[in-house]
């Protein structure tokens with residue numbers, strides 16, 4: 250199955266109750282299907298539900314600015330949410346909804362094979378780390394999983410609601426840029442062919458980085 254097949258298979262998904270609670274679109278995800286860096290948010294909001302695309306509207310604009318500050322663009326990354334349908338009135342996703350929809354996020358990750366997954370906010374972070382841990386304790390640090398690294402960040406919407414978090418979010422994207430810079434290798438120039446693009450190559454973790462939860 251390809252990413253497109255998976256997307257089509259969810260077009261009218263009714264596996265959880267969110268299908269009947271007023272969603273307009275199933276918001277599957279957008280971006281480069283071969284991205285090295287993936288961003289994962291919580292669930293679609295009003296604008297995302299209307300447009301069928303994650304991170305549009307004010308939070309999306311802020312994310313675009315933050316991405317640019319880290320030297321990234323929407324074209325080169327892939328963005329998805331844990332939950333593909335909008336919960337009514339933007340309430341938190343409920344555990345049965347996360348359980349039902351999470352396998353599709355895991356399939357997306359398996360197909361895209363990113364090296365780095367930036368989780369935005371508590372929900373995405375806890376879902377992928379599989380631990381009940383607060384975002385403020387783990388943000389802007391690298392967690393080495395079996396197949397990729399998780400780099401938790403605050404959700405941009407949190408900074409829109411609490412202006413005092415904006416500086417923290419900007420600082421954390423600076424740390425993301427430093428992490429990317431440390432782990433991006435320039436390809437060796439060969440013959441007259443155009444130089445290949447730099448690639449993200451994340452070194453295996455040091456033992457001390459294996460489990461920062463103690």
Ligand code: SF4
Nearest residue numbers: 262265268333334350
């Ligand atoms: S949230 Fe996920 S599982 Fe529930 S209906 Fe939407 S796509 Fe299906």
